[in-house]
Amino acid sequence: MTETITFTLDGDEVRAAPGETIWEVAKRQGTLIPHLCHKDQKGYRPDGNCRACMVEVEGERVLAASCCRTPSEGMVVKTGTPRAAKSRALVMELLLADQPDRATAHDRSAHLWDMAAATGVAESRFPALEPARVPLLDDSHVAMRVNLDACIQCGLCVRACREVQVNDVIGMAGRGHDAYPVFDMADPMGQSTCVACGECVQACPTGALMPATVLDADQVGDSADIDREVTSICPFCGVGCQVSLKVKDDKVKYVEGINGPANEGRLCVKGRFGFDYIHHPHRLTKPLIRRDDAPGKGLNVDPANWQAHFREATWDEALDAAAGGWTALTERHGGRAIAGFGSAKCTNEEAYLFQKLIRQGFGHNNVDHCTRLCHASSVAALLENVGSGAVTATFNEIEHADVAIVIGANPVENHPVAATYFKQFTKRGGKLIVMDPRGVGLRRFATHMLKFRPGADVAMLNAIMATIVEEELYDRQYIAAYTENWEAERAHLAAFSPEKMAEVCGIPAEELRAVAREFATARAGMIFWGMGISQHIHGTDNSRCLISLALMCGHVGRPGTGLHPLRGQNNVQGASDAGLIPMFLPDYQTVTDDRIRGHFAKIWGASDFSAEKGLTVTEILDAVHAGQVRGMYILGENPAMSDPDLTHAREALAKLEHLVVQDIFLTETANYADVILPASAFYEKDGTVTNTNRQVQIGRAAVAPPGEARADWAITAALANRLGLNWSYAHPSEVFAEMKRGMPSLDNITWERLEREGAVTYPSLSPEDPGQPIVFGSGFPREGGRARFTPAMVIPPAELPDADYPMILTTGRQLEHWHTGSMTRRATVLDAVEPEANCSMHPATLARLGVEPGDPVRLTTRRGAIEIMARADRAIAEDMVFVPFAFVEAAANILTNPALDPVGKIPEFKFAAVKVEKIKDNIAAE
Numbered sequence: 044m045t046e047t048i049t050f051t052l053d054g055d056e057v058r059a060a061p062g063e064t065i066w067e068v069a070k071r072q073g074t075l076i077p078h079l080c081h082k083d084q085k086g087y088r089p090d091g092n093c094r095a096c097m098v099e100v101e102g103e104r105v106l107a108a109s110c111c112r113t114p115s116e117g118m119v120v121k122t123g124t125p126r127a128a129k130s131r132a133l134v135m136e137l138l139l140a141d142q143p144d145r146a147t148a149h150d151r152s153a154h155l156w157d158m159a160a161a162t163g164v165a166e167s168r169f170p171a172l173e174p175a176r177v178p179l180l181d182d183s184h185v186a187m188r189v190n191l192d193a194c195i196q197c198g199l200c201v202r203a204c205r206e207v208q209v210n211d212v213i214g215m216a217g218r219g220h221d222a223y224p225v226f227d228m229a230d231p232m233g234q235s236t237c238v239a240c241g242e243c244v245q246a247c248p249t250g251a252l253m254p255a256t257v258l259d260a261d262q263v264g265d266s267a268d269i270d271r272e273v274t275s276i277c278p279f280c281g282v283g284c285q286v287s288l289k290v291k292d293d294k295v296k297y298v299e300g301i302n303g304p305a306n307e308g309r310l311c312v313k314g315r316f317g318f319d320y321i322h323h324p325h326r327l328t329k330p331l332i333r334r335d336d337a338p339g340k341g342l343n344v345d346p347a348n349w350q351a352h353f354r355e356a357t358w359d360e361a362l363d364a365a366a367g368g369w370t371a372l373t374e375r376h377g378g379r380a381i382a383g384f385g386s387a388k389c390t391n392e393e394a395y396l397f398q399k400l401i402r403q404g405f406g407h408n409n410v411d412h413c414t415r416l417c418h419a420s421s422v423a424a425l426l427e428n429v430g431s432g433a434v435t436a437t438f439n440e441i442e443h444a445d446v447a448i449v450i451g452a453n454p455v456e457n458h459p460v461a462a463t464y465f466k467q468f469t470k471r472g473g474k475l476i477v478m479d480p481r482g483v484g485l486r487r488f489a490t491h492m493l494k495f496r497p498g499a500d501v502a503m504l505n506a507i508m509a510t511i512v513e514e515e516l517y518d519r520q521y522i523a524a525y526t527e528n529w530e531a532e533r534a535h536l537a538a539f540s541p542e543k544m545a546e547v548c549g550i551p552a553e554e555l556r557a558v559a560r561e562f563a564t565a566r567a568g569m570i571f572w573g574m575g576i577s578q579h580i581h582g583t584d585n586s587r588c589l590i591s592l593a594l595m596c597g598h599v600g601r602p603g604t605g606l607h608p609l610r611g612q613n614n615v616q617g618a619s620d621a622g623l624i625p626m627f628l629p630d631y632q633t634v635t636d637d638r639i640r641g642h643f644a645k646i647w648g649a650s651d652f653s654a655e656k657g658l659t660v661t662e663i664l665d666a667v668h669a670g671q672v673r674g675m676y677i678l679g680e681n682p683a684m685s686d687p688d689l690t691h692a693r694e695a696l697a698k699l700e701h702l703v704v705q706d707i708f709l710t711e712t713a714n715y716a717d718v719i720l721p722a723s724a725f726y727e728k729d730g731t732v733t734n735t736n737r738q739v740q741i742g743r744a745a746v747a748p749p750g751e752a753r754a755d756w757a758i759t760a761a762l763a764n765r766l767g768l769n770w771s772y773a774h775p776s777e778v779f780a781e782m783k784r785g786m787p788s789l790d791n792i793t794w795e796r797l798e799r800e801g802a803v804t805y806p807s808l809s810p811e812d813p814g815q816p817i818v819f820g821s822g823f824p825r826e827g828g829r830a831r832f833t834p835a836m837v838i839p840p841a842e843l844p845d846a847d848y849p850m851i852l853t854t855g856r857q858l859e860h861w862h863t864g865s866m867t868r869r870a871t872v873l874d875a876v877e878p879e880a881n882c883s884m885h886p887a888t889l890a891r892l893g894v895e896p897g898d899p900v901r902l903t904t905r906r907g908a909i910e911i912m913a914r915a916d917r918a919i920a921e922d923m924v925f926v927p928f929a930f931v932e933a934a935a936n937i938l939t940n941p942a943l944d945p946v947g948k949i950p951e952f953k954f955a956a957v958k959v960e961k962i963k964d965n966i967a968a969e
């Protein structure tokens with residue numbers, strides 16, 4: 044029970060919640076007590092070291108630090124007494140004595156100066172106490188500057204690094220007045236293990252730590268020297284961090300995290316420092332049309348010298364050419380000759396319009412997007428067994444869990460802000476079970492790290508569940524009340540004892556049993572998963588196992604419990620919800636149902652369209668090879684890099700008679716286009732996006748698109764009108780209003796509400812309800828209200844290592860790069876940190892191959908070969924090689940296997956047989 048405390052603050056009787064400090068209550072009451080070492084952001088522990096926030100407590104001899112003092116019943120606190128004010132002013136003066144002057148400060152608008160003003164101090168009467176005490180400038184990092192002459196030893200950077208982001212890089216060296224922050228043992232920041240999240244920079248109250256973009260060559264800067272501040276959503280991953288964009292001269296100058304429901308002020312390196320791709324000179328600024336004398340379609344267009352292939356066109360000409368090409372093909376071959384790939388990087392409204400254009404304009408459902416390559420199998424299993432494809436709980440719910448499983452996901456690199464919550468959970472004593480064939484970054488925090496054989500998920504998970512059955516650790520009441528098919532699952536599991544499965548998955552039986560006990564006996568457990576689960580030919584089975592595991596333990600529907608596939612793209616949840624899927628109309632309503640199609644046809648004022656489920660991403664490219672699809676519309680996707688078996692995919696793109704690509708760059712895919720339409724980047728348009736937590740959030744245009752580039756929704760609408768569809772949207776809010784007519788998930792969520800509140804989680808039960816972070820506490824959206832156990836069999840990967848291809852290829856991501864690299868390789872900081880195509884192998888493997896770290900190797904699979912630099916990484920198993928897919932010069936997907944999961948239709952990106960060879964150094968012989 045929460046008991047509030049009543050006390051007197053500046054003469055008023057006020058109440059404090061348990062744990063609430065005097066500083067917090069004062070702020071709530073409208074009194075800002077000066078503060079330096081205290082940061083008003085969730086995750087920051089008050090420290091009370093700077094003494095800038097002293098207040099007087101009646102009856103106490105000494106002043107109290109209001110940031111860390113909680114009131115007691117009946118206490119009388121005065122914030123503005125002369126004694127308190129004098130003490131605070133003295134603190135300020137002493138601190139200012141050692142600061143550079145405000146005129147030449149690193150940050151003329153640092154928080155420190157505001158606080159000095161608030162205490163009535165303009166300058167210090169004291170001489171500098173400790174001149175030149177530490178190395179002053181550290182500019183070894185591309186993104187940040189360290190100027191320790193401004194450091195006041197408040198320790199906020201240490202708390203930012205160790206307690207909020209839990210990266211443990213910054214510490215304090217020296218003592219007392221000589222204390223100063225150091226990176227690792229005492230490295231320059233740029234050579235330390237710093238991952239450049241920049242949390243310390245955001246926390247620093249003095250300008251001792253600054254974003255490099257705010258400082259001039261003399262290390263002088265002013266963070267308030269901006270024209271405007273616009274709030275939006277980070278355009279990278281599905282965490283959906285809310286950001287404040289500081290804009291100067293129509294360019295983003297720097298970025299800060301703000302208090303969104305998912306990120307609570309935190310950001311990662313991409314969100315904070317990866318924004319400037321939008322200002323890159325490669326941005327498309329004018330519509331382009333392929334020249335009649337272009338030297339053939341292919342991957343040979345240099346973005347700096349595109350003129351040999353394309354010519355600039357007016358929008359009218361380009362839109363006519365784009366739509367005219369499709370119309371010509373449909374007249375000859377019917378609507379099915381055209382297919383579309385929409386985008387999970389664009390907004391909900393843009394995704395909705397895209398699927399509407401394909402369905403209404405061409406009469407069929409051959410429209411899909413990158414979800415097919417991503418969580419398609421997870422969503423298939425969730426829809427089948429839970430009745431809904433979205434997460435059952437937000438990732439932030441881990442705060443209330445006591446055990447969590449993270450399997451086949453590497454959140455430290457791929458969902459870094461979510462990972463901060465996972466790491467904090469372990470610091471509070473939460474038990475973390477990590478399951479991954481690679482020793483991913485979370486292993487340092489894991490209670491159990493199961494480094495099992497790749498592709499052996501079903502064997503391992505079935506063994507864990509078999510233990511739970513055998514040792515009767517399951518939740519009988521939950522199973523009886525909320526599930527179906529338990530007896531079949533239970534019988535099925537009998538064949539999977541840990542002792543039998545240990546050899547298959549490579550984890551000892553005792554460890555499997557220990558993990559089973561840990562998870563099943565927990566009060567509240569969560570399961571998080573990623574591409575290591577979904578990107579297999581048995582991806583749906585993998586997910587079925589995770590669902591069954593959660594259900595049998597009753598770990599769904601309560602605080603601290605839930606199933607959470609970590610969604611990837613910034614708007615893949617929203618794009619899927621909006622119907623960018625061949626089997627579903629918006630809100631996962633099946634296209635085969637006449638009534639549902641009728642409903643949408645009515646909303647659209649259109650005639651009926653095909654009742655047949657459409658083709659998926661990989662099936663569409665197969666249909667191009669088969670001559671069935673002849674024209675395409677590709678929006679914000681780069682299949683010439685992201686599809687499996689690129690040779691096959693690129694041949695399909697080259698074969699298309701009419702390809703329209705709408706992107707912000709001249710991507711590898713755009714190389715094959717007939718018409719290229721220059722679009723706006725995320726920070727250049729208004730719209731909503733839905734993150735992995737089901738939080739619908741609003742993004743706002745901060746800068747204008749470059750040149751003649753236009754907002755994606757407006758381009759799609761213009762194309763629709765050229766196809767005769769008569770759309771008339773003046774603003775994305777009108778599209779959102781239309782979406783609501785067919786999407787019950789958006790009930791109680793309006794554009795106006797999003798503008799006001801920034802974010803609403805669906806489902807929202809009333810116009811006041813901020814939304815439900817946890818769902819399915821009282822049954823599931825399936826017939827009978829029950830979730831289902833679906834037993835899964837062990838199926839080996841499609842392509843096993845053999846004598847010719849003896850190792851295992853696995854692919855994925857790195858912290859600094861985004862998928863196909865189109866954005867992040869054009870972001871200054873990210874490209875500087877990770878400029879070169881690389882793969883990773885165990886040092887013993889490199890030694891066996893005679894390869895030194897940094898040397899190039901050749902990787903060959905049945906589909907092709909690439910040459911790439913090799914790194915040593917002990918986290919990789921000795922028979923594996925890990926390749927990120929961001930680098931066109933060594934494209935991982937030349938190698939990957941296109942074999943598909945039969946249900947989710949997702950390719951097996953995580954497993955292929957590969958041969959690794961040293962590239963002989965034969966330059967001397969030439």
Ligand SMILES: Nc1nc2c(c(=O)[nH]1)N[C@H]1C(S)=C(S)[C@@H](COP(=O)(O)OP(=O)(O)OC[C@H]3O[C@@H](n4cnc5c(=O)[nH]c(N)nc54)[C@H](O)[C@@H]3O)O[C@H]1N2
Pocket residue numbers: 280281417418450451452453454456457458478479480481483496497498499500572573574575576610611612853854855856857858859860861862953
């Ligand atoms: N920096 C960065 N962040 C991103 C992205 C990006 O491109 N760059 N992309 C975003 C997108 S769209 C997505 S979908 C997410 C993906 O995020 P993650 O799911 O974390 O992505 P991956 O790195 O592809 O793979 C995750 C893990 O699967 C493991 N794995 C490989 N084989 C197996 C297996 O057989 N079983 C199991 N259990 N695990 C296996 C790998 O070792 C790897 O650690 O990231 C999002 N965030």
Ligand SMILES: Nc1nc2c(c(=O)[nH]1)N[C@H]1C(S)=C(S)[C@@H](COP(=O)(O)OP(=O)(O)OC[C@H]3O[C@@H](n4cnc5c(=O)[nH]c(N)nc54)[C@H](O)[C@@H]3O)O[C@H]1N2
Pocket residue numbers: 386388389413414416417418574578611612678679680681682684685686687705706707708710722723724725755854855856861862863864865866928935936939952
């Ligand atoms: N080997 C291997 N391959 C994989 C995976 C893997 O793990 N391994 N993972 C798969 C997964 S999970 C995914 S999600 C896919 C991702 O595959 P893709 O979606 O093809 O990859 P991205 O690079 O994110 O492509 C996004 C495109 O949108 C453009 N863009 C960005 N913002 C905007 C905008 O506002 N408007 C427009 N019009 N364009 C914009 C970018 O320039 C870029 O070309 O890759 C898949 N491929």
Ligand SMILES: [Mo]
Pocket residue numbers: 413416417418611612
């Ligand atoms: Mo993804």
